[in-house]
Amino acid sequence: MIRKKGRLRRQLVVLGSAFGSTGDLARGLWRGGSDKKLIMPIAIFLCVTGFLLVLAAGVEALAPFIYSIF
Amino acid sequence: MKILGLSALYHDSAAALLVDGMPVAAVQEERLSRRKNDSTFPIAAVEYCLDEAGLEPEELDAIVFYERPMLKFERILTSALRTFPRSWRAFPHAMKNMLGEKAWVRGIISSRLGVPGNKILFTEHHQSHAAAAFLTAPTERAAILTADGVGEWATLTIGTGERGASGTSIVLDREIRFPHSLGMLYSTFTAFLGFAVNEGEYKVMGLAAYGAPSMADAVRRLIPRTADGAFRLDLDYFEFHSSARRSFSDKFVQLFGPARNRYEPIDLATAEGRRFADCAASVQLVLEDILVDLARDLHARTRLPDLCLGGGVALNGVANARILRESGFEQLFVPSAPGDAGCALGAALYADRVHFGNPDREFPDHCFWGPVPDGDALARIAQEDRFPFETVADDRLIEESAADLAAGRIIGWMEGRCEFGPRALGHRSLLAAPHDAATRDRLNRDIKYREEFRPFAPIVPIEEAERFFELPSGGCRLARFMSGVFPVRPEWRDRLAAITHVDGTARLQTVDRDVSPRLYDLLQAYGRRTGIPVLLNTSLNLAGEPIVCSAQEGYSTFRRSGVDLLIVGNTRVRKRARTAAPAAQTEDYA
Numbered sequence: 130m131i132r133k134k135g136r137l138r139r140q141l142v143v144l145g146s147a148f149g150s151t152g153d154l155a156r157g158l159w160r161g162g163s164d165k166k167l168i169m170p171i172a173i174f175l176c177v178t179g180f181l182l183v184l185a186a187g188v189e190a191l192a193p194f195i196y197s198i199f
Numbered sequence: 200m201k202i203l204g205l206s207a208l209y210h211d212s213a214a215a216l217l218v219d220g221m222p223v224a225a226v227q228e229e230r231l232s233r234r235k236n237d238s239t240f241p242i243a244a245v246e247y248c249l250d251e252a253g254l255e256p257e258e259l260d261a262i263v264f265y266e267r268p269m270l271k272f273e274r275i276l277t278s279a280l281r282t283f284p285r286s287w288r289a290f291p292h293a294m295k296n297m298l299g300e301k302a303w304v305r306g307i308i309s310s311r312l313g314v315p316g317n318k319i320l321f322t323e324h325h326q327s328h329a330a331a332a333f334l335t336a337p338t339e340r341a342a343i344l345t346a347d348g349v350g351e352w353a354t355l356t357i358g359t360g361e362r363g364a365s366g367t368s369i370v371l372d373r374e375i376r377f378p379h380s381l382g383m384l385y386s387t388f389t390a391f392l393g394f395a396v397n398e399g400e401y402k403v404m405g406l407a408a409y410g411a412p413s414m415a416d417a418v419r420r421l422i423p424r425t426a427d428g429a430f431r432l433d434l435d436y437f438e439f440h441s442s443a444r445r446s447f448s449d450k451f452v453q454l455f456g457p458a459r460n461r462y463e464p465i466d467l468a469t470a471e472g473r474r475f476a477d478c479a480a481s482v483q484l485v486l487e488d489i490l491v492d493l494a495r496d497l498h499a500r501t502r503l504p505d506l507c508l509g510g511g512v513a514l515n516g517v518a519n520a521r522i523l524r525e526s527g528f529e530q531l532f533v534p535s536a537p538g539d540a541g542c543a544l545g546a547a548l549y550a551d552r553v554h555f556g557n558p559d560r561e562f563p564d565h566c567f568w569g570p571v572p573d574g575d576a577l578a579r580i581a582q583e584d585r586f587p588f589e590t591v592a593d594d595r596l597i598e599e600s601a602a603d604l605a606a607g608r609i610i611g612w613m614e615g616r617c618e619f620g621p622r623a624l625g626h627r628s629l630l631a632a633p634h635d636a637a638t639r640d641r642l643n644r645d646i647k648y649r650e651e652f653r654p655f656a657p658i659v660p661i662e663e664a665e666r667f668f669e670l671p672s673g674g675c676r677l678a679r680f681m682s683g684v685f686p687v688r689p690e691w692r693d694r695l696a697a698i699t700h701v702d703g704t705a706r707l708q709t710v711d712r713d714v715s716p717r718l719y720d721l722l723q724a725y726g727r728r729t730g731i732p733v734l735l736n737t738s739l740n741l742a743g744e745p746i747v748c749s750a751q752e753g754y755s756t757f758r759r760s761g762v763d764l765l766i767v768g769n770t771r772v773r774k775r776a777r778t779a780a781p782a783a784q785t786e787d788y789a
Contacts, residue, residue, distance in 0.1 A: 146309060146316050150268070176302070
């Protein structure tokens with residue numbers, strides 16, 4: 130039986146793993162040759178943006194603070 | 200070890216569970232959620248797999264996802280930047296899609312199943328396809344070819360697999376990378392012909408038989424061959440890599456004419472309808488030619504007798520039959536689920552045999568890994584619905600079912616665990632007499648509600664297949680999971696009109712008594728009555744719905760369509776006083 134977790138808890142687990150996933154992407158790009166290294170900044174920027182969007186969608190109480198960044 | 204394989208978030212999610220190297224359960228999410236091609240996280244499928252083994256998620260040793268999401272993200276990002284500024288419209292859409300959920304797979308699995316992140320592993324997409332094809336096949340050494348739309352970067356891989364007492368290895372040493380893709384070529388034509396991509400490709404294959412490959416040279420301009428025997432796409436004709444709006448360019452339209460409006464039926468009596476059929480025939484021919492060339496080259500390089508074929512392109516039964524006939528391989532193995540759903544099983548097998556180095560185990564040679572329907576549930580629901588039902592012993596059930604089929608009735612046949620893969624292989628099937636084209640028309644009109652040009656498949660005992668169909672060496676095996684299209688012998692075509700396609704072929708399934716004894720006995724009982732132990736077999740579902748899984752879903756389909764009888768295990772319900780099609784007389788067909 131899979132125990133159902135609350136949405137907030139689930140989102141926090143996802144967020145907790147996002148650093149590792151972003152690190153994986155950065156490592157992959159770093160090893161991928163010079164042309165791929167060039168897209169690292171935009172990749173990391175997009176990951177952080179996505180990360181904030183997930184946070185905004187998942188943790189509603191934080192949404193006003195996150196939207197104010199933009 | 201207990202290893203759960205997952206395929207999710209693109210199309211056709213699935214879960215598969217291995218315990219000590221042997222499969223315990225595997226099911227597509229759509230069968231449980233009732234949403235066709237459900238791509239959401241397969242929580243119901245995971246729950247079913249764990250229940251089947253009596254496990255809690257914490258007891259799993261590893262959870263293996265079928266591809267590397269960050270490598271895929273890298274490909275999407277790189278492609279968008281390479282095609283900038285053409286990609287500027289598609290870029291936000293792709294990023295929202297990817298960063299909303301797909302990039303965070305480790306966290307999603309961890310949060311949904313409550314397992315630590317260090318138990319979550321990733322294989323590469325085509326490694327999963329290769330493992331699903333090779334490690335489920337009854338061979339110890341084989342060449343491997345996988346082809347689909349796209350995984351992370353690879354769209355087609357070639358290599359070899361070896362397994363035995365010394366361990367298992369899968370080496371994919373050559374690959375073709377995105378955007379050059381056979382799957383994307385076929386999908387582009389699928390979209391051009393007005394069918395849904397990732398869903399309507401088999402309609403293109405069915406339509407191809409009505410056309411002539413008069414535009415094959417034009418298709419070859421789209422996919423020139425390279426000096427090393429591979430291919431590349433001429434990207435001037437495509438937009439799938441730079442646009443979310445459509446997959447073909449204006450230059451493509453100049454070459455092939457206007458695309459079909461998906462809401463207009465294809466009328467093969469008109470020039471426009473024939474143009475679409477010719478387009479389908481042309482892309483089908485070019486796809487086959489390229490696959491045969493690649494397979495022939497692989498055979499020359501490896502000198503192995505067996506080829507394992509995986510990826511969505513392996514669902515193309517016409518191409519598979521040509522590969523078997525023309526490539527030099529003696530046997531061609533295509534798993535029951537060569538597409539992305541099958542990657543759940545492939546990923547779990549790859550992790551077990553290759554990553555963890557567990558000893559090789561012989562894989563059961565069938566595809567029945569899903570839930571079992573409950574005959575008692577059918578009885579209960581029929582009783583509540585005040586519908587007559589009866590429970591019948593096997594022998595009587597088989598004889599009476601054969602009589603019903605011979606009398607022109609259509610039977611919904613549900614037994615045992617449901618199939619893993621897109622085909623109904625006799626456990627969730629609609630069965631009917633194969634002799635009369637009127638049966639085909641009735642199925643299309645009253646039950647399946649689908650296009651007239653789509654053929655129905657025959658099912659035959661393995662020993663009788665050669666009598667009715669022209670099978671090359673290895674054809675019986677390829678037909679085990681309905682993976683090959685073969686000619687119906689000319690002398691039988693009139694008597695097998697409902698399953699003979701316009702070009703005289705049929706997508707055959709052979710039945711082995713060891714695998715499906717009741718279905719085998721039904722075929723033989725039908726053969727004793729009519730002289731032809733062949734039945735029409737199509738999936739038990741209505742248009743737009745997934746194949747049924749439980750008895751309740753079977754009953755719902757039965758009540759909403761023109762199916763005459765529904766049989767779940769030994770429980771049977773029958774519609775009252777319906778005028779059946781003309782009865783089949785033994786002397787008519789024998």
